[in-house]
Each structure stands twice: as structure tokens, then as C-alpha cells.
Amino acid sequence: MDVLELLNEKMFLGQEFLTWLWYLSEEEGEVQIAGGRLVQVLLGDRLLLGPAMGQEGTRVAVRGREVSLAEARQALKRGKLVEGLRLGLTVDGEEFWLSINARELMLGSLRLPPAGGAQEQDQGREGVILERLYLAEMAHRALEGLFGLFLEGRLADERGGELWEAVRAWAAGE
Amino acid sequence: MGLLKGSLTVSRYMIGGKLPDGFWDFAETQLKANLFQEIEETADELSVGWVAVHDYLDLDLNRNAFALEPYLVAGMRVDRRRVPASVLRKRHRWEVDKALALREGRGLSRAQREELKEKARLHLLARMPPATQMAEMVWDTVRGEVWLLAAAKATRELFEDLFRRTFSLPLTPRIPYLLAADLAGKAAHERLEAARPLTLYAPEA
Structure with a gap:
């Protein structure tokens, strides 16, 4: 199977993962990922829901920090899943903001925490690049850690195990 | 925006295979063989090649500009001439009218x-200054992971082509399924293969 086929056939993993991230932001505080790091997920100001893979239907976009999520929650009950969102990640006290889509799990508009103060001003171009790469990698590894945690629960059985049961109960407002 | 300041958008790839022995010498040779070539004085439509990340006018790309071990950082510069459709229509009409006048009433096929x-x-291309774009690349040579700091499909295709042409190494997009296969490990591989979409659909009681 080539990359494009895999991308299309398994897109649901991305949709389910992003939906779980939204659930985490509302229902859980910090979670521990592989390697012991603590990560907190914060819902940002953009949320896009679309039909679950294989289904047809319209998309629902929710924008703005103050917006009520009621419409998005209704869309979940109608079987839609998250296709993209803006979220915050707090990792070891460092806060990152990023956009992510379900199809490719590509990190967009990744805003890094400010690099380290007075020391930074003397480190030159090379130092700035290395510092920013370190931070960008931290965000990627945190997200990978979350994806790993998601997969562990999601693949527990064919119905998504306790993880999906919890997401389902949350979506249903139970 | 990118490696030096601002926010980042990252397209991720994995590198297959083993890196050549004497990798940094190899990288320097290959990068220099695929440096960006100016098309300012030509009528070429497109030029794609490597430059230094900090300055797209730095066309030498010395080792101290790209080797931040274990990272290899370089910029992909793309210069492209485009003729706006309305300008082309006007010039085309002018050419057709001129040809028709010479043919004394006989039409054109x-x-x-x-x-x-x-x-x-072609007449217009030679008169259009090329527009310049740059996308940064970071290659973590230890992890075998490459980041392109761009998301547009057209930019990614140009990058994939330039990278393969330069290094002759397989480059695979880090798509969710392949990432999942890595993270879930061998034990969960069959379950991952067999996984089917789940739903949250809750029919009204």
C-alpha cells in the first residue's frame, strides 16, 4: 500500500486522536507520557469537526475563545469527529500553542515559549537555531507521547477499550 | 518565520537506509552540486536549489552555514516567473492580430x-522578474528525521524532488499511520492493521 492509500485508509486514527485530545483538555489535568513527562492539553480558539471517515456530511467550525462549544458538542453526538484544532500543550512548565489536522497530524503555526532571556542574546544565530529546535522537538515529542498513550488505549480492543468508552460518555454528556 | 524567529509549520519525513560513510563531506559535496542557480538574467521559469538558512542570497553554503551537528540545516530557495493570465491574454491577442493582418483575411488554425x-x-517570461520563496529544512541525522518548515503541497513536492536529487536517499512522509506503527510497536501491529473507525454517534432516545 502506498503512502497516499495509507493516508486515506487510516485517517480515522487522526480524527479519533484529536477528538480524544479535546476530551483530555476538558476531563483530565496533566497526563504522563512515555519517559515520565507530564503534559497538559489546553483547547485553543479553533475547532473543526467533520464527518467520521466513510460518512458523509457537512463540517462544523467553531472559532474564538469565548465561543460556546455547545454546537461542537452537538456535532459530536451526530457522529462527527475533530478534523483540526488549535491547542496548547504545557510540557515541564513550557507552554506551546499549535494547530494540528487529523489527516497528517502536521503541526502548524507552532508558537514556542520564549527562549531563555539574557543568556540568549549572546548566543548568536547558531545558538538561537539550536534552542528553537530543542523547543520544537519538545513539542513534537510531547505530541508523539500523547499519540502513543492514545494508541495504547485505543487498540486495547476493537471497540477502543476504556479510552473510547470514556470519550463516548463525555461526548454524550453522561 | 521559522528557524530563527516566529512560529513554525512542520512537515515531517523519515529517511530510510544508512547514511553514507563520511556523511558531512558527502553532504557538502551533494549540497554544493545542487546549489540554487540565479535565473535573473535568463528567461527560465523555475529554479530550485539550496542556500543558507539565514540568507537566501548566500549561494556558497559553506559547511559552517549548514552543519549544526547533529542537524543539517539548509534553505530551499525557489525562484519562479509567472505571467499573469490577463497580461498573457493581451499579448496573445496582439500576436494573433499581427498574424492575421499578414495573412490577408485567411484565418489561423x-x-x-x-x-x-x-x-x-516566452516573450513575457523574459521580462518578468522571478519571485523568490524560501523554505527551511532541518535534518536530524541521528534520528533520521527531516523537517521541512512549510506545508503547501507544491512546496513539499519541490522539496521532495530536490532532496532525493541531492542525497539519493528515500524520504517518507511521517503520516499518522506510520507514526502509529512505530509508536505502537510490533506487539500491537496486528491490532493496528485491523483497527476500523469508531463512532460517537448517539441516536436520540
Whole structure:
């Protein structure tokens, strides 16, 4: 199977993962990922829901920090899943903001925490690049850690195990 | 925006295979063989090649500009000439009118009109200054992971082509399924293969 086929056939993993991230932001505080790091997920100001893979239907976009999520929650009950969102990640006290889509799990508009103060001003171009790469990698590894945690629960059985049961109960407002 | 400041958008790839022995010498040779070539004084439509990340006018790309071990950082510079459709239409019309005047009332075939369109396009291309874009690349040579700091499909395709042409190494997009296969490990591989979409659909009671 080539990359494009895999991308299309398994897109649901991305949709389910992003939906779980939204659930985490509302229902859980910090979670521990592989390697012991603590990560907190914060819902940002953009949320896009679309039909679950294989289904047809319209998309629902929710924008703005103050917006009520009621419409998005209704869309979940109608079987839609998250296709993209803006979220915050707090990792070891460092806060990152990023956009992510379900199809490719590509990190967009990744805003890094400010690099380290007075020391930074003397480190030159090379130092700035290395510092920013370190931070960008931290965000990627945190997200990978979350994806790993998601997969562990999601693949527990064919119905998504306790993880999906919890997401389902949350979506249903139970 | 990118490696030095601002926010980042990252397209991720994995590198297959083993890196060549004497990798940094190899990288320098290959990068220098695929440096960006100016097209300012030509009528070429497109030029794609490597430059230094901090300055797209730095066309030498010395080792101290790209080797931040274990990272290899370089910029992909893309210069492209584009003729706006309205400008082309006008010039094409001018060429057609000129040809018709010379043919004393005899019409032009479809092929002749196409030929004149191409002539008009080439005439205009030579007069259009190329627009410059740059996308940064970071290659973590230890993890075998490459980041392109760009998301547009067209930019990614140009990058994939330039990277393969330069290093002759397989480059695979880090798509969710392949990432999942890595993270879930061998034990969960069958379950991952067998996984089917779940739903949250809750029919009204």
C-alpha cells in the first residue's frame, strides 16, 4: 500500500486522536507520557469537526475563545469527529500553542515559549537555531507521547477499550 | 518565520537506509552540486536549489552555514516567473492580430493560435522578474528525521524532488499511520492493521 492509500485508509486514527485530545483538555489535568513527562492539553480558539471517515456530511467550525462549544458538542453526538484544532500543550512548565489536522497530524503555526532571556542574546544565530529546535522537538515529542498513550488505549480492543468508552460518555454528556 | 524567529509549520519525513560513510563531506559535496542557480538574467521559469538558512542570497553554503551537528540545516530557495493570465491574454491577442493582418483575411488554425500563445508567453517570461520563496529544512541525522518548515503541497513536492536529487536517499512522509506503527510497536501491529473507525454517534432516545 502506498503512502497516499495509507493516508486515506487510516485517517480515522487522526480524527479519533484529536477528538480524544479535546476530551483530555476538558476531563483530565496533566497526563504522563512515555519517559515520565507530564503534559497538559489546553483547547485553543479553533475547532473543526467533520464527518467520521466513510460518512458523509457537512463540517462544523467553531472559532474564538469565548465561543460556546455547545454546537461542537452537538456535532459530536451526530457522529462527527475533530478534523483540526488549535491547542496548547504545557510540557515541564513550557507552554506551546499549535494547530494540528487529523489527516497528517502536521503541526502548524507552532508558537514556542520564549527562549531563555539574557543568556540568549549572546548566543548568536547558531545558538538561537539550536534552542528553537530543542523547543520544537519538545513539542513534537510531547505530541508523539500523547499519540502513543492514545494508541495504547485505543487498540486495547476493537471497540477502543476504556479510552473510547470514556470519550463516548463525555461526548454524550453522561 | 521559522528557524530563527516566529512560529513554525512542520512537515515531517523519515529517511530510510544508512547514511553514507563520511556523511558531512558527502553532504557538502551533494549540497554544493545542487546549489540554487540565479535565473535573473535568463528567461527560465523555475529554479530550485539550496542556500543558507539565514540568507537566501548566500549561494556558497559553506559547511559552517549548514552543519549544526547533529542537524543539517539548509534553505530551499525557489525562484519562479509567472505571467499573469490577463497580461498573457493581451499579448496573445496582439500576436494573433499581427498574424492575421499578414495573412490577408485567411484565418489561423487552432495549432497556430497555440503556437502564438506560447510565443507570447516566452516573450513575457523574459521580462518578468522571478519571485523568490524560501523554505527551511532541518535534518536530524541521528534520528533520521527531516523537517521541512512549510506545508503547501507544491512546496513539499519541490522539496521532495530536490532532496532525493541531492542525497539519493528515500524520504517518507511521517503520516499518522506510520507514526502509529512505530509508536505502537510490533506487539500491537496486528491490532493496528485491523483497527476500523469508531463512532460517537448517539441516536436520540
